[in-house]
Amino acid sequence: MNPWKVLVADDDPNVREIIRLYFEKQHIQMIEAQDGEEALELAEKESPDIIILDVMMPKMDGYEACREILKRFDIPIMMLTAKGDEFDRVLGLELGADDYVTKPFSPRELVARIKAIFRRMQKGRTGTDQDAQQIYEFDGLSIIPDRREVLAGEEKIILRPKEFDLLTHMAKSPGTVYTREQLLEQVWGYDFIGDIRTVDVHVKKVREKLNPLGNDCIHTVWGVGYKFEVQQ
Structure with missing residues (x-):
């Protein structure tokens, strides 16, 4: 069983439900946030292993949430965006995000990228x-x-x-x-x-x-x- 705890911030409840159902099959614990402000609060309260941020959210968008989270915590971040423009993808990386996924996406791809991030983290901790x-x-x-x-x-x-x-x-x-x-x-x-x-x-x-x-x-x-x- 995966001991991972993943915070998913997206204002679309349908997207969160699709991710949650697939995460359950993979035995991944999911914490849900509806906007960037709630994501910031839950990041402090729940100490997730990774955070997935939708770019377009009310109150605080994904980019601003990414900035604020990285000021306070050392948590891997993946950006989730409907935009296909290279500028938007690179902006997330410049802010410190570890990866991005462009909508529409398959839950399987999302989990594959999460697993890849965790493997890279583990590799970094286990040098000779x-x-x-x-x-x-x-x-x-x-x-x-x-x-x-x-x-x-x-x-x-x-x-x-x-x-x-x-x-x-x-x-x-x-x-x-x-x-x-x-x-x-x-x-x-x-x-x-x-x-x-x-x-x-x-x-x-x-x-x-x-x-x-x-x-x-x-x-x-x-x-x-x-x-x-x-x-x-």
Whole structure:
């Protein structure tokens, strides 16, 4: 039996009912919210393992709910949207969402993506002892896997889980050039079925947090992908 607790926020009761019936078959506990404000309240009260947010909701839309939830909690978020425009998909990822599903969707696909997120989370928690004990130090930058910390000098940099995983993976092999496809497979996992732009979004977020402190360490290799390299 899956011990998962999933919060689903959608103002359409029919959508929630379809998801709830399928979740019951998969032995997934579902918590329901009708809008973004209720989702925020339940996130604090129920401590779900993952949150699914519809974009178009009253009182507080999915994007705003995503922002507020990530300010307070470290919970994976999946965006649920009827919009097919690339801008809307990328916006959710830029805000910190882990994945998205576009309506109309099948409950089976939704559960498959949830399972993929949990597998990636578990993979991130179960690295080798050697990886956990290793500290990666560069000019003014320290990456400490066992504490999942990044230090720029003495200042601690707060990275989202997947941002940390991406940075650490590339820092293990400085100078190695990775394609986006390779990073998706090696960091997110072969079963990730989201947008390849996910890599670009996460690289952008890491740069926004490190570059102002003088740590320009992820470089674009035009026409190929990215590499980690700290200029001495």
